[in-house]
Amino acid sequence: MQSTERALEGLLSTYHELNNAFVPRVPGPPTPLDFLQHVRRNQPVVFTGVMEGWGALEQWNDRYLREKMEGCNIDVAITPLGNADSIVSVDGVEHFVKPYTSSESFSSFMDYLRSRHMDASSTPPSTIKYAQSQDGNLSKEFTVLASDLPSSLAFADSALSHTPDAVNVWIGNSDSTSALHKDNYENLYCQVLGKKNFILLSPLEGICVREKTFPVASYDDQGKVVVEEGQSVNCWPSVDPDVGDSGKWWGKARPISVELHRGEVLYLPALWYHKVFQEEGDEGICCAVNYWYDMDFEGPFYSMVQFVRDCAKDCESLEGGNEQEKHIPR
Amino acid sequence: MQSTERALEGLLSTYHELNNAFVPRVPGPPTPLDFLQHVRRNQPVVFTGVMEGWGALEQWNDRYLREKMEGCNIDVAITPLGNADSIVSVDGVEHFVKPYTSSESFSSFMDYLRSRHMDASSTPPSTIKYAQSQDGNLSKEFTVLASDLPSSLAFADSALSHTPDAVNVWIGNSDSTSALHKDNYENLYCQVLGKKNFILLSPLEGICVREKTFPVASYDDQGKVVVEEGQSVNCWPSVDPDVGDSGKWWGKARPISVELHRGEVLYLPALWYHKVFQEEGDEGICCAVNYWYDMDFEGPFYSMVQFVRDCAKDCESLEGGNEQEKHIPR
16 A cells, blocks of 8 residues: 555656646637647646627626516525535534525525625625526526627637537625535636636645545525435545645645636636635626536546546545544544 | 555556547548547547658659668668567566667668568568668658658647657568557657558556566677666566466456558557557568657646556566566576
């Protein structure tokens, strides 16, 4: 096992040596070929200029959105801490907790954001709302906004040989955070209003973020956690990169921060871990649109990331005893 | 260690499940974007049509080559078995043996190929010659032929963002074989005369081909092996894919065969293991030109292949005892 540990240490140091510790800003839109260079290296990059001329960038504000969405209901994630899909301790046992989801009128959701913005210095409310239904909502509840942005990104369609699997609108404020996680998607994240801050870790750093299997729970409409018996989620990172971890492997991680400003597009490559904060803009709104493209499972990349994860499991299980004590005090 | 073994087994089966067991033939030349799709998947492919209009394809034959190369000397690799850069047992110990290299006139080398072709049914001569100086010889000893083919391949220059590191001419006959090996290059292999047969194994199958460290030797001008004291070569495959190996890992390999015909171009991705046979054409000549482009060390690919190799070393060392006995009888 020690030799696997050494090999994993070598992997992290070789990878860090050969790859940037920052996310470059590149004038866009890229050509399909230029974009594919980033994809093949699985390297994040921020493109400027991609959103020039988009109605979303030019027109979206509190008033415009209310007008267009008048009479529409949307799904809103509701949590006590602004923590959708995160790890929460329930009776001393860590659970993967999903938000409560409620349908409400767009205008009442915007009223909520506005009133919170007017009173931003106060402590957060006991109920935090985030419109983040990640089910291709641009063609569902936000369909009246669809003409304000392209249905797909031509450079990515061409480089990835298909159109996006989902396009999602995200509307929230500074109270909400997305906990560290990864997606099986090539992600193009387009900032419309406000700002987002990402903390990124490469797919090879699974051992540093201690992926684990967690029992599943959900918040109810009172903000209480209800365990979903018999359900579990696999390979979910347990380390919060803002807190860190006293273990050896977190010390070998190399988290990368990037700020995404209005009008910028982050290419977040498949399987990168990301934690996301947001800062609302002048009207109390942080708004983004993201394009999810299916990742490519062919070639060696996906198979090798799975392999690294398999090897990491063994090394983690060596440290397991301490880990249990530290995270699940009884 | 058993868990690393299981992880390696999982890696091979996942990779084989997600990737073709054959090399597709695709009409070319590809666009840079199409070519980069193959590169990013590290998947071999044969392109037809790339060499249309090349003087090399239209004009090269015994007579033309002799005329152009009149008065020129070339480096020729000379071995007793047609086995440049291969593993040979010396006093019961396997060595990595390099060919003897001699400079001779191009016309006398062509006389050698012709006379062998006239008498092809006989047993091979005790001295087998192969013009295979892999040092960018098109711009050196074969410079008078350089105008018969492009100095680089436009689609690859554009996809890989640079021109080739070396362009090599290969001239030999059916007596010569290149033993299984890999290169740190993206390789575009262009068949001009005769035919080549490749046996390919992916970079993840290092454990299947039992890479080892070997002491180095060279043939002298008499075909005798001279050990080069203190020299060794690392990570050289020890399994001959035509013979195989009784070990567990060879059983999990998935060698892929591909025939490369006159006018076809094989894209042989970086780090793929390849063994190469050749079949001479009508005039006794097998001739090819290859373009070596530097591989990309950024992104996760190179780091992860190194990691797989590191993990494989441990599993191999478990089997080491038997292996020693089998390969190095004393």
